[in-house]
Amino acid sequence: MACPRPGALPNMVQCIKAAVVLKEKITGMSNEKINTVLSQKPLGLVLDIDGTLSPIAPTPEEARLYPGVVSLLERARDHAHVAIMTGRAIENGAAMVNVDGLTYIGTHGLEWCDGLPTLHPVEILPEALAYVEPGKYLLDLVEQHLPALPGVIVQRKRFGGSLHYRLSPDPEYTRQKIWSILEEPARQVNMSLSDGKRIVEVRVPLKVDKGQALRSFVQHFGLRGVVFAGDDRTDLDAVLEIARLRQEGIAALAIVVQHPDTLREMLANADIVVQGVEGMANLLREMVDLL
Ligand SMILES: [Mg+2]
Numbered sequence: 001m002a003c004p005r006p007g008a009l010p011n012m013v014q015c016i017k018a019a020v021v022l023k024e025k026i027t028g029m030s031n032e033k034i035n036t037v038l039s040q041k042p043l044g045l046v047l048d049i050d051g052t053l054s055p056i057a058p059t060p061e062e063a064r065l066y067p068g069v070v071s072l073l074e075r076a077r078d079h080a081h082v083a084i085m086t087g088r089a090i091e092n093g094a095a096m097v098n099v100d101g102l103t104y105i106g107t108h109g110l111e112w113c114d115g116l117p118t119l120h121p122v123e124i125l126p127e128a129l130a131y132v133e134p135g136k137y138l139l140d141l142v143e144q145h146l147p148a149l150p151g152v153i154v155q156r157k158r159f160g161g162s163l164h165y166r167l168s169p170d171p172e173y174t175r176q177k178i179w180s181i182l183e184e185p186a187r188q189v190n191m192s193l194s195d196g197k198r199i200v201e202v203r204v205p206l207k208v209d210k211g212q213a214l215r216s217f218v219q220h221f222g223l224r225g226v227v228f229a230g231d232d233r234t235d236l237d238a239v240l241e242i243a244r245l246r247q248e249g250i251a252a253l254a255i256v257v258q259h260p261d262t263l264r265e266m267l268a269n270a271d272i273v274v275q276g277v278e279g280m281a282n283l284l285r286e287m288v289d290l291l
Helices: 007-028 030-039 069-078 090-097 126-144 171-188 211-218 233-247 262-268 276-288
Strands: 044-049 082-087 101-106 113-114 151-155 160-164 192-196 200-202 225-230 250-256 272-275
Touching: 030 225, 030 250, 030 276, 044 151, 044 211, 069 082, 069 272, 069 276, 082 090, 082 211, 090 101, 090 113, 090 233, 090 276, 101 211, 126 160, 126 171, 171 192, 171 200, 192 233, 200 272, 211 225, 211 233, 225 233, 225 276, 233 262, 250 276
Parallel strands: 044 082, 044 225, 082 101, 225 250, 250 272
Antiparallel strands: 101 113, 151 160, 160 200, 192 200
16 A cells, blocks of 8 residues: 655555555455355356456566466366456457456457357447447557657557557656547547556447446356456456445455555455455465365
């Protein structure tokens, strides 16, 4: 948790209080409660990729799953419905994991495939198809400005895409510059822009998010228990959906993977907070051992 500098007393008190709440939250989630969720059948595990199963890399292409995660997913597959849910395009995310027999959900819920997309048909939300061309237009626009945007990487998806500025010499300036290039044209073609970790996302304006995708996954397999794990802003919808599912009688658990820049709202709504991808891999191992 990032605490304010000494001297900012009221904030400091708040920060200590928040840290205490957080600590109670982690220790308060007893093994018994985790066991209760994991013992439900049918059970689902829904996992984000970047920052959850793979350490954040300088470029999206360099990201790799944490060592040992693939074999854990293969073991989990024998006991639970496992979904990989990512903001990446489905083919891209699935290629990183490359385990058949899992459900892959791409572009924050717009694309779905039971099994690897190279082997099984990908279902696409029909309403999204109208946004293929507008998304392409906006990414073309950024590419035209690339000489003035050093370090920016354009990652195209079926609908829109991601503009990564992690490698730019002045990330905050670059973020503002990307927004200034795209904001008005995006409004004109009815596409949405949003911020992620050193990413500006060009997205369809449909009300589709990881929370809805999580609910669809639960309904699709008639799950009685579900565990979600994620780390970034777009995972918050799924973390909040976990609480709603619990109110509806489904045994549900939200794991947040903490990094130095994790949103407070994510931490506040987590059932379990783990430290970094290594912490997530360790917890995943413990959970798979319990299945
Ligand atoms: Mg992530």
